[in-house]
Amino acid sequence: MDWDKLRIFHAVADAGSLTHAGERLNLSQSAVSRQIRALEENLNATLFHRHARGLILTEQGELLFDATKSMSRRLDTAWARIRDSADEVFGELRVTTTTGFGTLWLAPRLGKFYEMYPDMKVDLMLEERVMDLPMREADVAIRMKEPSQADLVRKRLMGVQMRIYASRKYLEQNGVPQTLEDVTRHRLICQNPSTPQVSAGAVMIQHLLAYNPHSLLTVNNYFGVLQAVLSDLGLGILPDYLIEDFPQLVRAFPEIESAEVPVYLAYPEELRQSQRIAAFREFVQDEVIAHRRQLRQMGEL
Incomplete structure (x- = not known):
């Protein structure tokens, strides 16, 4: 097994280009090309389809790339464990x-x-x-x-709950909702129900949508929801870990929150x-x- 040729093949497959792979490996494009041709001859197989826009792996190339990816991960693991044997953190x-x-x-x-x-x-x-x-x-x-x-080694860090927040300016302009029926007079800002998210958040969204908010803004992540709430656009469903860093947020409906979402480090x-x-x-x-x-x-x- 010629490890050097496999290393070059892996770089080419990952980059999708002889030129880019050569730059990573500090080799000329012609040198990389020669190594790939030699590997194909040794295997008696075509590993790449050549196109003007780059290289595409053949079925045989995909099989070999899967193997080199596994090898690369194992080498990374070994490297990390060897380096981590020292006391210094780097x-x-x-x-x-x-x-x-x-x-x-x-x-x-x-x-x-x-x-x-x-x-x-x-x-x-x-x-x-x-x-x-x-x-x-x-x-x-x-x-x-x-x-x-x-x-996996796992450790529970904390619990998170989804709550309803708004900016002070928004509430001053639109009034503070007192009951869930008041949602019909407000814009609700939340993650799109079809977006991958924690189930507790999805359940809370569906519950509030049942009260027919006057207007709706959906975003595919909480960062977008937060920016919309900070821009005075409406009532937003957000995780409670935000309140420490954004004191300008005001909690609406203090009695309403989602089930607890456990946060784990693994x-x-x-x-x-x-x-x-x-x-x-x-x-x-x-x-x-x-x-x-x-x-x-x-x-x-």
Whole structure:
């Protein structure tokens, strides 16, 4: 097995271009092309369809790319475990969480993490899709439900509830709703019911829609909902972790909230001894404690 040729093939398949792969590998396009042709000759198979717009994997190429991706993940794991054997915290940490939580709660607090570990590189991946941690799509995840995958270390961080908020200016201009029937005189801002989201939020949205709001604005993530509420557009369904950082929000219908959504931090069992993971875990736990202390002082808990 020629590992060098496989490494070059993986770079080409990932980049979809001989030129881009050569730039990553510090090789000329012609050198990359020769290695790919040699690999195809060794395998007696065509790995790429050549097009003017780039390279497309053949069926045989897809099979080989699946194998090299698995190899790459395993090498990344080995590399991380070797580097993490030292006491010093450094290197790259790939963190995945939802768009709303990552944008509105985690990212604004990362400055403190960099103050403690200035040599760290954090790759923050924000999406609703649940990434496969055992397959090393990410190193650590913060999820809005308990992870179901096996071989994960998991820790419950806190609980989140969806509540109804508005800006002070909006309420001054449109009045403070007293009962749910008053929703018929207001614009409701929420995630689109068909958007992937926590079930507690979806249930609350359906409940309020039953009261026929006067107008409706739906967005596909909480960041958009927040911006609309801050722009005085209406009553918004938002997670309660926002109130600490946006004191201009006023809670409407204080007696109404969703069921609690558990927030978990998880990472692969094989990274249990990772210094990077330990540093990030302790940082997040400390921030959650500070967050909950602030909410108690504000009377929100």
